[in-house]
Amino acid sequence: MAREKEPLPGRYPVTFGEVELLRDLDRPDGWMLTMDGVPQSYVDLSDPTYIDFSYVQLLAYVIDCLPEGPLDAVHVGGGACTIPRYISARRPGSRHLVVEPDAGLVQLVRDQLRLKSVPRLKVRILDGRAAAAGLPDRFADLFVLDAFSGATMPVELATTQYMAEVARILRPDGTLLINVADGKGLAFAKRVVATVTEAFPHVALLAEPGVFRGRRFGNLIVAASPVELPVGPLTRKAAGGAVQARCVSGEDLTRLVAGARPIRDGDAVLTPVPPPDLFD
Template sequence: MTDEPHFDFQQDERGGVTVLRDGHPQSHVDLHDPELLVFEYVAQLAIGIDLLPPGPTGITHVGGAGLTLARYVQHTRPGSPQIVLEPDAALTEAVRRELPLPRNHRIRVRPQDGASGVAALRDDSADAIVIDAYDEGRVPANLLSPNAITHYRRVLKPGGLLLLNLADEPNRRHLARSLATVATRFDHAVVLALADVMKGRRFGNYVVIASDSPHDLDEIRHRATRLAATTTARPAKTLEGTAKPFTDEDVIPSPPPPELGAWRAR
């Protein structure tokens, strides 16, 4: 019999709250300032959201945790209809109890895993899909398979954005195959990462912005200069190289993170 997960909510000196599951950080939330995105890759994902036309935006999130990015969208684009696929119902219940969502929000959390949840969505029903889901520090294989990428493309409206938070070792072999798989359904993609991660100096997160429409790389780089940590952006093709796309038979989860404690939070 497995132990029930334990959740903690630790307030910091800035007034924000870190959500911990079994002692591991899952999210940082500031109820008074939803635009304060402490973790670098969350701020990078927000760059993608901000590229969309102004006004309410339909977004599907795969992975919820503290609902940090969903709160950001609600704050910056009030009235946006959002679906959050988060299978950890106990975590969602604890978050909603300790960190209530704003009034008049349109955030709907469904206790489903990402792969089956996205497969059940209607065609052309989302302006953006955000993939930010990890299982024991690894991106699940079924979120990176050709079948999954096909569903993301189907669910997105023309010109919509697929945003993925990936992770890899300095050799970037898994990232390259992931990018090659994305490229089978999306013609344009840009990758953002912290400068030392992009230089291959350490394990880290890579945020991918993919679409069927071209990106303004200069605009993305300009927005990246506003982030607290030095962030670089590169066309995905320069990181993909000659890597072969995953197949539904050989797709694997992203590499496990190094033993450095709580290396990521959402």
């Protein structure tokens, strides 16, 4: 069997700028993608179940608490396809549709990070709105929204109109996961939760305690579904896992986001920007 090509660290031009591919000196097959100094993705090519970023671990907690078996998943925001690799390793037979507008980035991941090794994965070079409009009803068990332009989430992917599309695409027992970044006060995250709540009756929010308390800028994971979420197992997993986090749902979440207005197409929304020294 031919040996797979070793990735080459360095800077690479992509469609929307330049990315840097960095080797992890602590893990022989660990690689990180950054853009403009902002970490975008991390993969271990020999162990797809290894997760480096804390927020990706929170996504994995939710996925691990879903009913057993393969998943049909849509991923808006490709990066190095960390979560598709993880799901395929943990749930053989899963199918993935990855939506990524940066064709150059997709080609880089194919060339350098062995994307072809991920089974049953297709990539569409589209933005999240266009891709969703083209998907049929009840297409997916899981919809992962992890799309960022630099360090900010595109507002057009956080509106009531887009969430209605996602609800249409998900099956009756499907799950939506959203990665949101925010800082003190969580004003943007609260509006995203209020938006999601209009489309889904069951919603939970996960984050590390310091992020919830507004002590530092960080990532929060919104989980939503037409049916009840596995809040009990998820709360226990988040509290006792390698990345410890709080899970807020029900009346506690209602109180947390009280007064936050849903985001609609055309609204002027200031997306939070991380402090300049966050990734130093």
